[in-house]
Amino acid sequence: MAQAVHEAHGADHETSTGLPNVKLGMWLFLASECLLFGALISTYVLYRGSIGEGVHPIDVFDIAYTSISSFVLLASSLTMVLALSAIQRGDQVRLRLWLMTTAMLGMVFVGGQVYEFTSFIREGMTIKTNVTSGAFYTLTGFHGAHVTVGILMLLSLVVLSGLGRLGQERSQVVELVGLYWHFVDIVWIVIFTVVYLIPAGTAR
Amino acid sequence: MDVETNQEPPERPAVARAERHPGPKEYIRIAIILGAVTAMEVAIYYADVPHPLFIATLIFFSFVKFSLVVLWFMHLKFDSRTYARFFVMGLALAATLYFVVLISFRAFQG
Numbered sequence: 001m002a003q004a005v006h007e008a009h010g011a012d013h014e015t016s017t018g019l020p021n022v023k024l025g026m027w028l029f030l031a032s033e034c035l036l037f038g039a040l041i042s043t044y045v046l047y048r049g050s051i052g053e054g055v056h057p058i059d060v061f062d063i064a065y066t067s068i069s070s071f072v073l074l075a076s077s078l079t080m081v082l083a084l085s086a087i088q089r090g091d092q093v094r095l096r097l098w099l100m101t102t103a104m105l106g107m108v109f110v111g112g113q114v115y116e117f118t119s120f121i122r123e124g125m126t127i128k129t130n131v132t133s134g135a136f137y138t139l140t141g142f143h144g145a146h147v148t149v150g151i152l153m154l155l156s157l158v159v160l161s162g163l164g165r166l167g168q169e170r171s172q173v174v175e176l177v178g179l180y181w182h183f184v185d186i187v188w189i190v191i192f193t194v195v196y197l198i199p200a201g202t203a204r
Numbered sequence: 205m206d207v208e209t210n211q212e213p214p215e216r217p218a219v220a221r222a223e224r225h226p227g228p229k230e231y232i233r234i235a236i237i238l239g240a241v242t243a244m245e246v247a248i249y250y251a252d253v254p255h256p257l258f259i260a261t262l263i264f265f266s267f268v269k270f271s272l273v274v275l276w277f278m279h280l281k282f283d284s285r286t287y288a289r290f291f292v293m294g295l296a297l298a299a300t301l302y303f304v305v306l307i308s309f310r311a312f313q314g
């Protein structure tokens with residue numbers, strides 16, 4: 001009972017800003033993530049075209065394949081907001097359906113990235129080949145790790161919903177996970193343009 | 205008579221702004237636009253477009269997609285501006301970091 005009272009109280013907790021602290025904290029975390037990915041993208045862009053032996057990322061890119069991965073991740077952002085919309089309406093069945101679909105799309109994306117990395121290594125581009133390949137694997141690897149963490153959070157939400165511990169009054173939890181998921185999506189939007197399309201297009 | 209106790213507490217604008225989030229139809233509309241813009245990005249990659257125009261168009265499309273996701277899917281268009289300030293601060297710091305490193309690279313290359 002004490003927990004129920006605490007949860008009920010916590011849902012409408014009055015803060016000095018008038019905003020939920022957890023959501024404010026999530027946005028602060030995402031701001032710090034901007035710096036992390038900003039540093040990784042900057043490193044790749046600045047090292048791109050630098051001298052170095054061996055195969056470079058633009059030699060092995062398959063834009064058609066990466067485009068499909070981009071569509072998959074964009075679709076997962078849609079299913080994520082549909083999950084949020086479902087919990088806000090109190091529709092637990094659709095919540096689980098959309099969360100599961102989002103997690104599956106995330107798995108397809110990560111699986112695609114693993115396949116892409118494997119084919120790049122087979123073509124002779126490893127993380128040690130040159131500075132550019134090292135920067136490429138570090139950037140895209142970190143992004144893939146973030147997607148994987150997102151998948152684990154989504155699956156946790158599915159389990160919580162199944163156990164009846166993710167009611168309509170706790171929709172903010174889904175919103176927070178959604179913010180993280182969309183952030184991962186916008187990072188990919190930047191990576192797809194800056195790392196894949198522009199370098200590969202200008203090198204032709 | 206205690207006049208103060210009959211008064212409504214002042215509404216917090218931050219909370220009031222957070223109440224309206226889009227519905228599924230609006231989300232689907234945004235997703236269709238995102239898909240179309242991505243398709244245009246890929247089409248431009250395969251088209252024979254001069255380099256300066258190619259880069260400018262791709263950066264513009266990327267900015268459009270980024271903004272649509274942040275404003276609609278992450279609700280910054282509807283939520284408190286405090287969240288937006290936090291996020292813009294992170295983006296500004298990331299951009300500053302890039303330019304500082306760029307200048308450092310140029311300085312060391314002579």
